Amino acid sequence: MKQSWTRRLTGFVLAAATVGLLAVTPLAAPTARAQDNAAAPVAATAAPDANVTAPDANATAPAAAAAAPATAAPAAPVPDKGDTGWMLISTALVLLMTIPGLALFYGGLVRQKNMLSMLMQVSTVTVIGMIAWVLWGYSLAFTDGGGHDKYFGGLSRLFLMGVTPASTVATFSTGVFIPELVFIVFQMTFAAITAALVVGSMAERVKFSACCVFAVIWPLLVYYPIAHMVWWWPGPDAVAHLPAGAAIASGLSWGFGAIDFAGGTVVHINAGIAALVGCLILGPRAGYKKEPMPPHSLTLTLVGAGLLWVGWFGFNAGSNLESNGYAALAMMNTFVATAAAGLSWILVERITHGKASMLGLASGLVAGLVAVTPAAGFAGPMGAIVLGLLVSPICIFFCSVVKNALKYDDSLDVFGIHCIGGIFGAIATGVLVDPALGGAGIVDYTTCLKDGDISTCDTATYVMATQVMAQIKAVLVTLVWSGVGSAIVFFLIKFTIGLRADPEAEEEGLDISEHGERAYHS
Amino acid sequence: MKLITAIVKPFKLDDVREALTRAGVEGLTVSEVKGYGRQKGQTEIYRGAEYAVNFVPKVKLEAVVDDGGVAAAVEAIKTAAATGKIGDGKIFVLPVEQAVRIRTGETGSAAL
Numbered sequence: 001m002k003q004s005w006t007r008r009l010t011g012f013v014l015a016a017a018t019v020g021l022l023a024v025t026p027l028a029a030p031t032a033r034a035q036d037n038a039a040a041p042v043a044a045t046a047a048p049d050a051n052v053t054a055p056d057a058n059a060t061a062p063a064a065a066a067a068a069p070a071t072a073a074p075a076a077p078v079p080d081k082g083d084t085g086w087m088l089i090s091t092a093l094v095l096l097m098t099i100p101g102l103a104l105f106y107g108g109l110v111r112q113k114n115m116l117s118m119l120m121q122v123s124t125v126t127v128i129g130m131i132a133w134v135l136w137g138y139s140l141a142f143t144d145g146g147g148h149d150k151y152f153g154g155l156s157r158l159f160l161m162g163v164t165p166a167s168t169v170a171t172f173s174t175g176v177f178i179p180e181l182v183f184i185v186f187q188m189t190f191a192a193i194t195a196a197l198v199v200g201s202m203a204e205r206v207k208f209s210a211c212c213v214f215a216v217i218w219p220l221l222v223y224y225p226i227a228h229m230v231w232w233w234p235g236p237d238a239v240a241h242l243p244a245g246a247a248i249a250s251g252l253s254w255g256f257g258a259i260d261f262a263g264g265t266v267v268h269i270n271a272g273i274a275a276l277v278g279c280l281i282l283g284p285r286a287g288y289k290k291e292p293m294p295p296h297s298l299t300l301t302l303v304g305a306g307l308l309w310v311g312w313f314g315f316n317a318g319s320n321l322e323s324n325g326y327a328a329l330a331m332m333n334t335f336v337a338t339a340a341a342g343l344s345w346i347l348v349e350r351i352t353h354g355k356a357s358m359l360g361l362a363s364g365l366v367a368g369l370v371a372v373t374p375a376a377g378f379a380g381p382m383g384a385i386v387l388g389l390l391v392s393p394i395c396i397f398f399c400s401v402v403k404n405a406l407k408y409d410d411s412l413d414v415f416g417i418h419c420i421g422g423i424f425g426a427i428a429t430g431v432l433v434d435p436a437l438g439g440a441g442i443v444d445y446t447t448c449l450k451d452g453d454i455s456t457c458d459t460a461t462y463v464m465a466t467q468v469m470a471q472i473k474a475v476l477v478t479l480v481w482s483g484v485g486s487a488i489v490f491f492l493i494k495f496t497i498g499l500r501a502d503p504e505a506e507e508e509g510l511d512i513s514e515h516g517e518r519a520y521h522s
Numbered sequence: 523m524k525l526i527t528a529i530v531k532p533f534k535l536d537d538v539r540e541a542l543t544r545a546g547v548e549g550l551t552v553s554e555v556k557g558y559g560r561q562k563g564q565t566e567i568y569r570g571a572e573y574a575v576n577f578v579p580k581v582k583l584e585a586v587v588d589d590g591g592v593a594a595a596v597e598a599i600k601t602a603a604a605t606g607k608i609g610d611g612k613i614f615v616l617p618v619e620q621a622v623r624i625r626t627g628e629t630g631s632a633a634l
Contacts, residue, residue: 292573294566359569400570413569 077168077177083322087182090318094189097311098126098196105304105362106200108297109412113509114204115296115519121199121211128215129192134160137191138184140224142232150252152225153232160184170235171321174445174454178321186318187227194223194267198486200412201275202282202499204293205506208514210499214489222274222485223266226478229253230266240448240457257467258474259433259442261330262319264374264426265478272419273479274486276410281490282499284409286506298358305362309338312369316376329440330376333384334369340388341368348393367395367417371425378429380438387428391421426475430468435459442467523618523631524592528583529557530603530611535581541602542585545594549634551584561609578609586618588631 103122107115129137139157146154157163167180195215199206229251233239239248248255253265260266285293295301316334320327345364346356371391372384379387399416410416433439444460493499500506505513512518530538532554539550556577563575587595596613604610621633 292575293571294568294573353567355567357567357569363569396570403570 077175079168079178079182080176080322083171083176083178084182086323086327087178087186087318087321090314091182091186091189093311093314094186094193094318095311097308097315098189098193099123101304101307101311102193102196103304104300105308105366106203106412108299108301108304109295109359110203111293111509112296112520113511115511116515116517117208117510118199118203120208120515121203121206122196124208125196125199125211125215126192128212129195129219130188132216132219133188133191134184137219137224138187140220141191141227142183142187144249145228145232149232149249150229150255152228170237172236172326172443173322173324174236174240174448174457176322183321190263190267190315191219191223191227194263194271195219197267197271197414197418198274198278200414201279201410203411204510205285205500206278206282207498207501208510209497210493213493213497217492218274218486218489221489222270222482225485226270226481227266229477229481230258230260230263230474236443236445236448236457237454239445240454242446244446253474253477256473257470258426259378259429259467259471260374260426260474261377261429262316262373264370264422264429265474268370268373268418268422269426269475269478270482272415272417272422273482275414276408276419277483277486278490279410279415280408281487281494284407285411286503288409289407295359298362302358302362305365309334309365309369312338312373316373320377326377326440329381332381333372333376333379336381337372337375337379337384337388337391338365338368340385341365341371341392342388344368344389344392345396348396363395363399363413363417364392367391367421370418370421371428373422374426375429375432378440378442379432380440382438383432387425387432390428391424394424395421423475423479427468427471430471431464433467434462434464523586523588523621523634525616525618526583526585526587526592526595526599526613527616528599528603528611528613529555529580530583530599531605531609532579532581534603534605535583537602538583538599541598542583542595545598546591547585547587547595547598549585553582553584555580555582559609559612580611586621586634588634 099122100119103119106122107118110118136155136158138160139155140153143153143156145152163180163184165179165181168177169180169183170176171178195218198214198218199211202211230253232251233254234242234249242248253260258265287293312334313331317327317330320330342361342364345360345367349360350356368388368391371387372379375384375387395413395417398420399413403410403413403416431437433442435441441459441462443457445457448454448457450458490499501510501514528538535552542550556579558576558578561578563578566573566575583599585595592615596615599613620629621631622629623633
């Protein structure tokens with residue numbers, strides 16, 4: 001694409017200004033340096049938020065990630081080896097989900113001439129995300145943001161400064177901690193896969209360089225803030241020690257009382273809406289709706305789906321941060337919701353089209369995995385089955401009826417499965433967590449010290465309408481923040497280096513035009 | 523010399539090859555092709571995207587045969603490849619101007 005150098009220069013200046021503004025803003029606000037095992041954020045006693053003093057808002061949900069380093073305990077807490085071992089394995093499993101799980105799942109769905117480009121885009125976005133995470137991502141997501149702590153974190157863990165093998169972070173049980181490095185590396189895989197998911201909607205026409213720039217900028221504007229808003233909280237020990245009625249410093253969505261076990265909002269709704277925005281700005285593939293573009297290898301797609309499922313045990317059960325009954329519950333739900341959703345999808349196909357398809361089964365499995373992600377440690381197994389049975393028809397509706405009616409080219413149905421499945425799962429979590437429905441209930445950490453024994457905490461009073469409302473609010477915040485933020489990122493890229501490959505390159509196939517390789521030679 | 527081109531159903535390839543060997547045809551070239559005639563294609567559906575696939579996979583055989591052996595070869599193919607259903611295929615016979623065996627340089631019928 002020929003662009004005048006002045007246009008490119010202007011674009012780069014704008015891009016640099018945006019990044020510069022982002023970097024400068026946290027510096028302007030006072031950020032507490034997180035010390036190892038330091039006290040909970042002092043902000044907890046500062047300006048009490050009207051929301052947070054209400055009883056249900058104080059019912060702290062086991063949101064998917066512990067935040068501040070452990071409360072100042074007299075002796076340095078020693079992480080349990082079982083918990084740490086499980087978390088290390090979970091981390092590896094989530095990487096497996098991405099490379100090669102997601103890469104193959106997506107790759108099999110595109111045409112032969114674009115197979116390598118799909119593998120490259122997923123893999124490269126992933127590795128860029130990993131480096132960015134340890135440089136600034138972790139800090140921006142999981143530290144105290146001072147004045148803007150509701151929306152994103154600060155710079156106290158930039159380049160992981162201050163982190164040592166002895167640093168620990170809280171889990172969801174009082175008195176239980178895991179090494180901070182384990183938490184960082186586990187969350188790193190989440191940040192990486194979220195960005196990688198997005199490229200699915202732009203398959204077969206997006207430029208590789210655009211993907212690389214996306215991998216750096218998008219998390220800054222979208223992923224790190226949303227992760228912070230949903231998962232940043234002081235940790236169970238800090239909350240237990242707070243004076244009665246004190247405000248709990250946390251991210252915005254967490255402050256609503258919304259619960260998201262493993263990232264239905266942070267990962268799936270987020271990636272899904274970003275993908276929709278991306279494919280709309282990018283435009284459809286040449287020949288879309290006219291030329292046939294069937295998947296070139298559903299065999300590989302199923303291989304990918306299988307790796308996704310197995311890896312997802314690390315994603316969901318690992319989000320428990322400990323190896324205990326809740327992790328087992330998350331694993332159980334990740335089995336049955338997924339199985340139910342797979343069956344449900346092919347059943348719908350059998351009824352509507354007369355044949356159950358392999359792509360339908362693979363899609364159903366993924367839809368179930370997405371829907372159970374926010375609910376994994378909260379729903380009961382029977383509730384998880386219902387979740388799986390219901391999500392597939394909904395996703396089918398969006399992947400076929402809605403997509404064909406509105407004619408957008410979300411090539412690999414990232415919106416239809418991840419966004420829609422995630423929205424359904426996130427809202428359903430508010431229902432399925434009900435102990436009366438077999439759910440695990442939500443722990444109220446402010447009650448832990450009531451009886452003098454910090455290890456026993458009561459379940460919060462559950463009101464379905466209130467909880468579902470909180471879920472809806474978190475979903476809306478995610479949709480709006482990600483939708484707008486992603487639009488900014490995609491337009492930024494479009495008007496600087498360009499988003500789309502040349503028509504000739506697209507026609508020939510991105511494998512040869514962007515990467516100089518062919519996936520297959522016969 | 524004549525070039526016999528036959529389009530047959532892929533699963534019939536072995537039967538046709540055996541029949542041709544019995545008929546005295548000792549060399550054959552086979553390619554995987556797709557096409558259609560009266561046998562229409564299928565509709566394939568991938569997650570909401572419907573494709574009318576017009577082409578059906580077939581196998582094309584080509585053999586160059588002496589004039590005297592053409593009738594037997596055509597009959598052999600016809601019998602071996604038939605299933606009685608639409609899509610069995612077609613046989614074409616074309617004239618061949620020259621044939622050369624590369625190793626020895628023999629031409630004409632001696633090259634077959």
